[in-house]
Amino acid sequence: MKKILVIDDSGVQRKMIVQIIKKAGFENEILEAPDGAVGIETLAGNFQDVALVLCDWNMPNMSGIEFVGAVAKVPAVAEIPVIMVTTEGTDDKIAEAKAANPNLAGYIPKPFTPDQLKAAIDPILNAAG
Ligand SMILES: [Mg+2]
Numbered sequence: 001m002k003k004i005l006v007i008d009d010s011g012v013q014r015k016m017i018v019q020i021i022k023k024a025g026f027e028n029e030i031l032e033a034p035d036g037a038v039g040i041e042t043l044a045g046n047f048q049d050v051a052l053v054l055c056d057w058n059m060p061n062m063s064g065i066e067f068v069g070a071v072a073k074v075p076a077v078a079e080i081p082v083i084m085v086t087t088e089g090t091d092d093k094i095a096e097a098k099a100a101n102p103n104l105a106g107y108i109p110k111p112f113t114p115d116q117l118k119a120a121i122d123p124i125l126n127a128a129g
Contacts, residue, residue, distance in 0.1 A: 005050050083107065083108060083121070085108045
């Protein structure tokens with residue numbers, strides 16, 4: 001079973017996302033990173049095993065928008081579905097994220113409900129097997 005990578009500078013937010021995923025019944029191993037830079041390192045070490053990345057926007061060192069842009073430029077990881085989970089929910093920001101990464105698999109505005117998160121990740125993880 002493939003892994004899920006959760007990138008968010010808030011430990012509380014990561015914990016909440018991890019709990020929602022587990023409560024929803026997914027048994028995938030979950031990797032965590034506190035910013036885009038560590039996210040890139042983590043992805044580089046696990047890219048063949050990662051089925052899904054959930055990524056915050058506002059983070060120190062490397063933001064989510066920089067992360068999704070960087071991922072889109074590297075063929076080995078460009079196809080990995082990335083869902084942004086962020087307070088940046090305006091149409092302009094969503095368009096900016098899609099411009100940075102045309103393969104963006106989803107966009108979840110904070111605050112979100114467990115059902116919203118589950119509905120976004122369900123088809124991706126089921127397809128990944
Ligand atoms: Mg943040």
